Amino acid sequence: MIHPERTPNPAPQAITILNKHPLNDAQCRRCGECCRKGGPALHRQDLGLFSGEKALDLCDVVTLRAGERVYDQVLDRVLPLEAEMLKFKGADGTWACVFLDAEAGDCTLYARRPAECRALFCADTAPLAAMYDKDRLTRRDLLPEGHPVLAVLAEHEALVPPRRMAELADILRTAGPNALGGAEGAEAAAELARMALADRAFRENLATRAHIGQEYHDFFFGRDARALFAAVGLTLREDARTGLRAQLDPLWRG
Numbered sequence: 001m002i003h004p005e006r007t008p009n010p011a012p013q014a015i016t017i018l019n020k021h022p023l024n025d026a027q028c029r030r031c032g033e034c035c036r037k038g039g040p041a042l043h044r045q046d047l048g049l050f051s052g053e054k055a056l057d058l059c060d061v062v063t064l065r066a067g068e069r070v071y072d073q074v075l076d077r078v079l080p081l082e083a084e085m086l087k088f089k090g091a092d093g094t095w096a097c098v099f100l101d102a103e104a105g106d107c108t109l110y111a112r113r114p115a116e117c118r119a120l121f122c123a124d125t126a127p128l129a130a131m132y133d134k135d136r137l138t139r140r141d142l143l144p145e146g147h148p149v150l151a152v153l154a155e156h157e158a159l160v161p162p163r164r165m166a167e168l169a170d171i172l173r174t175a176g177p178n179a180l181g182g183a184e185g186a187e188a189a190a191e192l193a194r195m196a197l198a199d200r201a202f203r204e205n206l207a208t209r210a211h212i213g214q215e216y217h218d219f220f221f222g223r224d225a226r227a228l229f230a231a232v233g234l235t236l237r238e239d240a241r242t243g244l245r246a247q248l249d250p251l252w253r254g
């Protein structure tokens, strides 16, 4: 029901998990169409998936953080997220659910699929609409109380806040093509570059100091600065002087 906003990078489309052309079937045919359009957000009812013998691996989960722009399919609008949520990742650079067997078109988790998948039936989306924004899981639900990484996550939130990225992108856009010529535009661009560098440093530290591999970083820190910048119409470039530089994306349509 919720998808990160359309971004040119890393190329997720403005995907809708709801089938726009539902069949008049009496029950789900398990065609996989919805799964190809995106995995589910996770809810309190799904906590059991992450414990026990067959516990799912957190490398299959991505965090969407508060303030990120996402497409809310029920409201049919792109909105900043009020609070963070977790979602199954997409496979192979797409948003197709990582648990979809692409060849067979079948769910590899079907018997214990998450609550949204149980509620979703493309011919009648009312049950899903009634629950999609309730009791969402967050990172804290999946990390033990007092886990040392929680302090690091809080620091990352403070230094790399998605809401502030959107505000700074608006400042650059309002200033127009000469944004970087003015003091306000230059300061906004500098703040964005600091955020991107901080985001990169957090990820490198998680890998080198805590030995937590890259495949887990989208769970711990959410999508990286490059993806979040793209969602608010910015591109990120390597810069010999400052390390990283944020620019307006001329092709972006907000």
Ligand code: SF4
Pocket (backbone or CB within 6 Å): 034, 035, 038, 039, 040, 088, 097, 098, 099, 100, 101, 106, 107, 108, 109, 110, 113, 114, 117
């Ligand atoms: S968990 Fe299974 S049913 Fe749910 S979106 Fe993924 S593949 Fe489809």
